[in-house]
Amino acid sequence: MRRLLLSVAAMAATAPLLGACVPWSDPGSGDGADDPRTHAAMPAPGQCDTDPAAPKRQMRGAWFTTVRNIDWPSEPGLDAREQQSELDDLLDRAAGLGLNSVFLHVRPTADALYASEKEPWARYLTGEQGGDPGYDPLAYAVEQAHRRGLELHAWFNPYRVGWKDPDLENLAPEHPARQHPDWLVEYGDEGYLDPGNPDVRAWVTDVVLDVVERYDVDGVHFDDYFYPYPGDGEEFDDDSSFREHGGDFDSRADWRRHNVDALVAGIHERIQQTRPWVRFGISPFGIWRNADSDPAGSDTAGLESYSAQYADTLTWIEEGTVDYIVPQLYWQRGFDTADYAELVPWWSEQVAGTGVDLYIGQAAYRVGDEGFRGADALSRQLDVNAEHGEVGGDVYFSISDLTATGRAAEAMAAVGDAHYTRPALPPASDSAGEAPDPVSELTAERVGPGRVDLAWTPVDGARFYAVYRVPGDGGDPCDLADADHLIGTTGAGGDGPAFTDDAPADGPVRYHVTVLDDYRAESGPGPAARVSPG
Numbered sequence: 001m002r003r004l005l006l007s008v009a010a011m012a013a014t015a016p017l018l019g020a021c022v023p024w025s026d027p028g029s030g031d032g033a034d035d036p037r038t039h040a041a042m043p044a045p046g047q048c049d050t051d052p053a054a055p056k057r058q059m060r061g062a063w064f065t066t067v068r069n070i071d072w073p074s075e076p077g078l079d080a081r082e083q084q085s086e087l088d089d090l091l092d093r094a095a096g097l098g099l100n101s102v103f104l105h106v107r108p109t110a111d112a113l114y115a116s117e118k119e120p121w122a123r124y125l126t127g128e129q130g131g132d133p134g135y136d137p138l139a140y141a142v143e144q145a146h147r148r149g150l151e152l153h154a155w156f157n158p159y160r161v162g163w164k165d166p167d168l169e170n171l172a173p174e175h176p177a178r179q180h181p182d183w184l185v186e187y188g189d190e191g192y193l194d195p196g197n198p199d200v201r202a203w204v205t206d207v208v209l210d211v212v213e214r215y216d217v218d219g220v221h222f223d224d225y226f227y228p229y230p231g232d233g234e235e236f237d238d239d240s241s242f243r244e245h246g247g248d249f250d251s252r253a254d255w256r257r258h259n260v261d262a263l264v265a266g267i268h269e270r271i272q273q274t275r276p277w278v279r280f281g282i283s284p285f286g287i288w289r290n291a292d293s294d295p296a297g298s299d300t301a302g303l304e305s306y307s308a309q310y311a312d313t314l315t316w317i318e319e320g321t322v323d324y325i326v327p328q329l330y331w332q333r334g335f336d337t338a339d340y341a342e343l344v345p346w347w348s349e350q351v352a353g354t355g356v357d358l359y360i361g362q363a364a365y366r367v368g369d370e371g372f373r374g375a376d377a378l379s380r381q382l383d384v385n386a387e388h389g390e391v392g393g394d395v396y397f398s399i400s401d402l403t404a405t406g407r408a409a410e411a412m413a414a415v416g417d418a419h420y421t422r423p424a425l426p427p428a429s430d431s432a433g434e435a436p437d438p439v440s441e442l443t444a445e446r447v448g449p450g451r452v453d454l455a456w457t458p459v460d461g462a463r464f465y466a467v468y469r470v471p472g473d474g475g476d477p478c479d480l481a482d483a484d485h486l487i488g489t490t491g492a493g494g495d496g497p498a499f500t501d502d503a504p505a506d507g508p509v510r511y512h513v514t515v516l517d518d519y520r521a522e523s524g525p526g527p528a529a530r531v532s533p534g
Contacts, residue, residue, distance in 0.1 A: 041477075041524045042435065042514065048478035052386075056482050058424035059324075059359040059393025061101035062094055062402055063155065066124050067108035071400045076127035080134040083125070087137075091144055093403040097412055098420035100489070101151040103221050103395060104141050106211065109162035110176055110193060114138035114215065118207055120172035130172035142216050149464055149489035151426045153219030153281070154211050158204045158263060160225050161191035176203060185238060188231045195227060195259045195310075196241030204263060209270050212278055218426070218520075219279040220271060224328060226260045226309045256310035265321040276431040277518040281324035283361050283395070284313045286331070286343055288350075298346040300338045317356045323430060325356060326395050330363035332371025333380060341384050348390035357427055359393045360385060364401040367408040378411040379418045386419075392427060422483040425466055425516065432519035436461050438526035439513045446531055452501040454529065456513050462492040464516040467499045469509050473530070480512060480525060489516075508532050 050056070065071040072090060073083045094102055106113045111122040111129055114137060120130035125137065138154070145152040161177050161184060162168060168184075168191045171177055177184040177191065183203075185194050193200045208220055227236060242252055249255035268280050285305035289297035293304060296314070305311040316322045327347050331338040344360065351358045362381060366372045374380075378396075385391040401408040442456040454467065468485045479485055490499050499513075512525035 042522055043477045043481050048481035050482040051484055054422045054483040054486075055424055056486070057392070057427050059101060059357070059395065059427055060099045060420065060424060061103055061151075061153070061359070061393070061395040062097075062099055062364075062399040063395060063397050064090065064102050064104045065398050065400075066105040066113055066122065067157075069124050071105075071398050073125065076124055083133065083137065084135070084140060087141060088144060090399050090403065091141075091148055091150060094399060095148045095150060097402060098416055098423060099150065100424060100426045101153060101218070101395075102141075102145055102399070103153045103155045103219075104138070105157075106138055106154045107156040107207065109157065109160055109167055111172075114211065116207075116210065118203075118210060119176060120174050123166070123170070129167075129170060130174065138211070138215055138217075143493065146216070146464070146491040147493055149491055151218035153221040153279075154215070154217045155221040155223065156204075156208055156211075157225050158222060159193045159195055159200070159227075161193060164189045164191070167191065185236060187228050187236050188234055190228060192228055192236075194238055194241050195263070196238045196245055196256065198245060201259070201263045201266065205266050205270060208267055209274060212271055212275055217278060219281060219323075220267070221280075222264075222282045224283060224285045224305065224309060224311070226263075226311050227256060228309075230303075230308055253307060253310065257306070257312045257315075260310050261312060261315055261321075264316055265319065268321045268323075272431070277429045277520075279323040279427075279429055281326060281357075281359075282311075282313070282316065282322050283326035283328055284311050285309065286327045286329045286361070287338060288313050299342050301336070302338045314350060317350055317354050320355060322356055324359060324392075324427070325351070326359045326361045328361035328363075328397075329381075330361065330366060330397075333384065335371060340381060344384050344391065345388055348388040351390050355430055357392045358390050359395055360391060362394050362396045364396040364408045364412070365398065367401070367411045368406075372411075375407075375410045375414045376418075377407070379414045382415060382419045393424075423486050423488055424483055425486070425489065425522065426520055428521055429519040432517075432521035435521055436515045436517040436523045438515060438523040439465070440526055442511065442513050442527060442529045444511045444529035444531045446504065450502060450504070452504045452511075452531055454499045454501065454511055454513065456497055458492065458497055459515045459523075461517050462497075462515045463518050463520070464489050464491060465497055465499070466514045466516060466522065467501075468512040468514070468525070469501060469505065470512065470528075471505055471507055471509050473508055473510070475510060475528065480514070504531070506533055 112119045113122050123129040125133040142152050183193050183200050185192050246255040271278050271280050287300050287302050289304045289306045290300050291297045329340055329343050331340050333341045367377045402412045439456045444454050446452050466489050467487050468480055469487050470479045470485045510528040510530050512528050514525055515523035
């Protein structure tokens with residue numbers, strides 16, 4: 001990153017046709033309880049007219065970068081409480097911006113921001129690789145993100161070992177490059193684990209699956225670093241690996257792409273076998289190939305990830321070895337070399353009909369630069385996305401740019417006004433099955449002119465809850481088909497599920513709470529709670 005680095009899911013196979021939906025009506029008791037006989041299933045996609053400006057599902061994420069302390073922790077050596085307080089603040093700000101997902105950098109240089117028996121603690125925690133921070137940052141981050149209704153995707157760099165100073169010169173004894181020096185390839189002032197070594201690919205896969213098995217993450221995420229970006233004429237020295245393992249390939253470039261493809265496919269398969277609700281996605285450099293190199297490429301003239309990092313994104317899409325992609329489209333509209341307005345439709349065409357979701361990597365860090373000036377710098381980019389239905393959301397680089405006082409914060413406020421007027425649920429896993437059980441008991445109490453407190457009985461298997469506020473006394477299943485009445489999400493942990501509506505409507509309303517399970521499939525609404533005017 002920065003070179004350092006919508007549809008609603010079908011909720012039940014037996015969901016009634018729109019004309020047969022049971023209306024949600026309140027007997028008018030005023031005690032906050034609905035007649036349970038009025039419970040109806042959530043309508044399936046296409047059964048209701050929906051507002052495209054209020055999508056029910058949309059990725060709204062930000063990268064939380066740990067390498068070189070770009071985002072978090074702000075500096076190495078903070079004590080556990082200081083690190084946790086900083087992370088809490090960033091998560092609060094992410095939720096306050098209307099985001100629903102965070103991408104936490106858990107393996108920046110073949111080391112760990114979590115308790116690992118495989119790799120040492122990352123130096124960005126304590127200042128020393130292998131230094132114990134006194135708590136488990138990933139476990140804490142998952143808990144705190146989920147409490148706020150945010151997904152957490154664990155972001156890995158598969159091969160990067162770091163820079164000579166300080167990384168390569170100060171590798172911890174338990175670092176894989178110290179344990180297996182033949183795995184390390186030095187390239188310029190950087191070091192990489194050799195992607196052409198099958199033992200390295202097996203190691204990286206095991207490291208990723210160790211996290212998937214032990215932490216309740218919502219996704220696994222890779223960025224654009226596979227083979228390194230090209231240096232000044234220097235060659236990546238994988239001669240010995242090519243001699244040993246590349247015998248079936250006439251082209252070293254094809255062999256390198258095979259190595260990356262094999263890693264991607266193997267990790268996707270292992271995740272599906274282990275925890276199929278964990279979504280696997282990659283954020284490649286924004287250009288696959290230029291049209292003058294391949295007729296299937298985009299009308300661009302920049303560096304090609306296909307031949308630079310040997311990242312054949314189109315193969316991953318065609319073979320379904322990723323669940324989503326987030327191309328880094330860090331260029332402005334009208335830029336001759338790589339026009340944002342050209343690349344968004346090109347990427348949309350690549351995912352159309354494949355089942356692979358498309359989100360756009362947004363350059364929040366560039367706000368204020370040429371082509372990214374003005375308070376609408378990011379909103380202009382999202383205007384293009386809105387013209388292409390295959391775009392399912394955005395991920396911003398990075399959280400510190402969005403939350404620091406300055407131009408990017410102003411631009412993000414404009415995104416909120418223009419594009420994030422309503423909350424959105426995170427995209428559902430393709431493996432989602434039947435809808436979870438609904439909430440059976442819901443109460444709503446007006447405790448003042450500006451507050452309504454909701455509480456409900458916990459539901460087994462709930463990951464998140466979604467809260468809706470529908471005006472009026474009547475009820476229609478289509479009221480919940482988009483996000484027009486969605487007011488927020490909350491986590492399933494804690495002493496008991498609850499939500500505070502701090503901007504309640506003046507007139508009578510009905511509150512509904514739905515359940516999102518591990519797959520992020522959504523339940524029907526269950527009985528509603530009615531609140532009269534304050």
